[in-house]
Amino acid sequence: MSKRYLIREFILVLSLVVLLGFEKQIDRLMYDIMGFQRNPVQWTSLTDLMLNHMKLVLLSTLCALLITVSVVLLVHLMKLNALEELFGNLAGLGTTFPSVAVMALLVPIIGYGFVPVFLALSLYSFLPMYISMVSGLKAIDQSIIESAKGTGMSSFQLLYKIELPLAKRMIVSGIKTAVIINISSATIGSIVGSNTLGLPIVIGIRTTDMVMILKGALPVALLAFLAESILSRFEGVASWQKH
Amino acid sequence: MIHFKNVSKAYGDHQVLKDIDVSINKGEITVILGPSGCGKSTLLKLINKTILPDEGDIYLNKQNIRDIQDTTLKRSIGYAIQGVGLFPHMSVKENISTVPKLLKWDKRTIDNRVQALMEMMELPETFSKKYPIHLSGGEAQRVGVARALAGNPEILLMDEPFGALDPITRGKLQRKLLNIQKKLHKTIVFVTHDVSEALLLADELILMKDQSILKKDHPYKIVTEAKALLKTFTGGSFAFELLEKFRISDIVDQLTGLQDFDGYCLHEDISLKEVVSEMILQGKSQLTVRNNHQYYRLDFYSLMDLAKRKHYE
Ligand SMILES: Nc1ncnc2c1ncn2[C@@H]1O[C@H](COP(=O)(O)OP(=O)(O)OP(=O)(O)O)[C@@H](O)[C@H]1O
Ligand SMILES: [Mg+2]
Numbered sequence: 001m002s003k004r005y006l007i008r009e010f011i012l013v014l015s016l017v018v019l020l021g022f023e024k025q026i027d028r029l030m031y032d033i034m035g036f037q038r039n040p041v042q043w044t045s046l047t048d049l050m051l052n053h054m055k056l057v058l059l060s061t062l063c064a065l066l067i068t069v070s071v072v073l074l075v076h077l078m079k080l081n082a083l084e085e086l087f088g089n090l091a092g093l094g095t096t097f098p099s100v101a102v103m104a105l106l107v108p109i110i111g112y113g114f115v116p117v118f119l120a121l122s123l124y125s126f127l128p129m130y131i132s133m134v135s136g137l138k139a140i141d142q143s144i145i146e147s148a149k150g151t152g153m154s155s156f157q158l159l160y161k162i163e164l165p166l167a168k169r170m171i172v173s174g175i176k177t178a179v180i181i182n183i184s185s186a187t188i189g190s191i192v193g194s195n196t197l198g199l200p201i202v203i204g205i206r207t208t209d210m211v212m213i214l215k216g217a218l219p220v221a222l223l224a225f226l227a228e229s230i231l232s233r234f235e236g237v238a239s240w241q242k243h
Numbered sequence: 244m245i246h247f248k249n250v251s252k253a254y255g256d257h258q259v260l261k262d263i264d265v266s267i268n269k270g271e272i273t274v275i276l277g278p279s280g281c282g283k284s285t286l287l288k289l290i291n292k293t294i295l296p297d298e299g300d301i302y303l304n305k306q307n308i309r310d311i312q313d314t315t316l317k318r319s320i321g322y323a324i325q326g327v328g329l330f331p332h333m334s335v336k337e338n339i340s341t342v343p344k345l346l347k348w349d350k351r352t353i354d355n356r357v358q359a360l361m362e363m364m365e366l367p368e369t370f371s372k373k374y375p376i377h378l379s380g381g382e383a384q385r386v387g388v389a390r391a392l393a394g395n396p397e398i399l400l401m402d403e404p405f406g407a408l409d410p411i412t413r414g415k416l417q418r419k420l421l422n423i424q425k426k427l428h429k430t431i432v433f434v435t436h437d438v439s440e441a442l443l444l445a446d447e448l449i450l451m452k453d454q455s456i457l458k459k460d461h462p463y464k465i466v467t468e469a470k471a472l473l474k475t476f477t478g479g480s481f482a483f484e485l486l487e488k489f490r491i492s493d494i495v496d497q498l499t500g501l502q503d504f505d506g507y508c509l510h511e512d513i514s515l516k517e518v519v520s521e522m523i524l525q526g527k528s529q530l531t532v533r534n535n536h537q538y539y540r541l542d543f544y545s546l547m548d549l550a551k552r553k554h555y556e
Contacts (some may be wrong), residue, residue: 144328147322147387148330149293243377
């Protein structure tokens with residue numbers, strides 16, 4: 001089970017390392033030997049772009065997770081049902097609004113660079129995490145909650161002893177969705193001046209440089225697969241769920 | 244001990260309990276008997292504030308439960324909910340130790356307590372690591388009862404705790420509950436819709452129907468005085484069921500022993516219901532029984548009288 005994940009992750013990491021570590025060699029192979037057309041543009045190394053990309057994804061997801069957890073706990077523990085519904089509707093509405101539009105709207109306010117992308121990504125990862133957390137908590141069998149309350153647990157004990165463990169799978173799946181959305185949305189971030197793996201893609205499209213596009217697209221795909229695999233580990237069926 | 248004063252409860256427009264006024268005695272088993280949907284579980288849930296009454300008050304040792312902190316009240320009352328409600332992500336052992344952990348007992352005490360309870364409920368020790376999904380319905384119910392007993396509460400609320408058991412295990416656990424009760428004298432409120440179970444276990448019997456309490460009395464009195472009422476609950480064999488409550492050893496002190504006897508006798512400590520069954524099989528109205536190396540004669544016509552005197556003891 002975990003061995004399967006390990007092999008997959010090993011292959012993904014290896015491919016990433018090869019792609020980044022041998023960037024110059026790959027360039028030479030593609031342009032000089034294979035003869036793809038090169039449109040020389042000065043830009044940061046792929047490794048730096050990837051690190052920046054990951055930083056953006058991690059920070060925005062963490063920030064959103066923090067906000068989601070606080071909002072959900074507040075709403076849940078205080079039983080603010082109206083607010084819960086409001087947030088749910090906003091989250092649903094939000095997902096229909098394209099993230100690139102959010103970034104574009106933020107630029108005149110905050111300017112180019114890291115911050116507008118960070119904010120847009122945080123907002124977009126809040127949505128799936130909030131929805132999955134709330135529905136994970138809601139999906140718990142009421143008789144379990146009732147008997148837990150009957151043993152005299154405080155609402156806080158109820159939450160961390162019963163509700164969170166039982167909702168864990170849904171919560172993890174929400175985080176997973178958020179991370180994957182962020183990995184791909186961070187690419188768009190380069191349009192508003194953030195140095196992510198989207199940069200070679202954008203440049204590649206403008207200069208019709210296939211190799212350049214792939215240099216951005218491949219690591220993004222590998223990164224998304226890697227995140228998927230790592231987070232799926234926490235999403236597996238626990239032994240108490242297996243017949 | 245537990246006192247309901249003019250308690251009413253409705254869910255929306257649906258009145259579930261109306262003007263309930265009843266006392267539950269300390270150290271006794273009070274059985275609530277009534278048809279499905281009459282509000283038995285609701286009555287039970289009011290006691291540990293799982294739900295709050297719309298009107299009226301409930302007192303525990305003269306203290307209004309509104310004034311007792313929610314978690315304190317619940318930890319001091321064992322509650323085996325209808326339909327088990329085990330925590331699926333916790334092992335049997337973790338389930339049983341829930342309340343002791345909340346009460347912050349030390350680990351050794353908890354381990355010993357869990358082991359003793361599993362033994363008491365006839366759950367093999369190997370079960371302690373099992374998860375609820377791997378238990379049969381009856382096993383899960385027994386874990387539920389063990390969990391309710393774990394914190395050594397003075398009050399126990401049991402909502403049809405033996406509902407999913409086969410008759411033999413059920414009978415065994417009913418006896419077990421009676422034995423435990425002889426030693427521990429808990430205040431037990433036991434909900435069932437099984438008349439034989441109710442008559443067997445009850446020190447006091449509460450009959451419920453349509454939102455209210457029809458009658459509360461000793462089972463003997465209910466059987467003899469509220470026949471018509473009881474008949475609406477079930478068939479007409481309740482006197483017979485009442486005799487299940489008494490064993491030969493319970494009533495021999497009311498009999499004078501025979502000087503000498505040499506012949507057929509019943510020598511196991513069976514219930515009076517089983518004695519009657521034996522009489523029917525043998526076509527006799529008198530049988531000799533042996534208890535503690537003494538012989539006694541049991542007469543069919545005196546059985547109900549023996550039950551009666553036992554009750555007024
Ligand atoms: N949370 C609830 N919301 C609305 N109605 C409820 C709720 N809980 C119980 N009821 C209703 O109240 C009535 C009494 O329910 P209760 O659970 O006390 O019955 P009961 O006597 O325990 O029945 P059973 O023997 O089937 O367990 C039923 O008609 C039921 O439908
Ligand atoms: Mg019920």
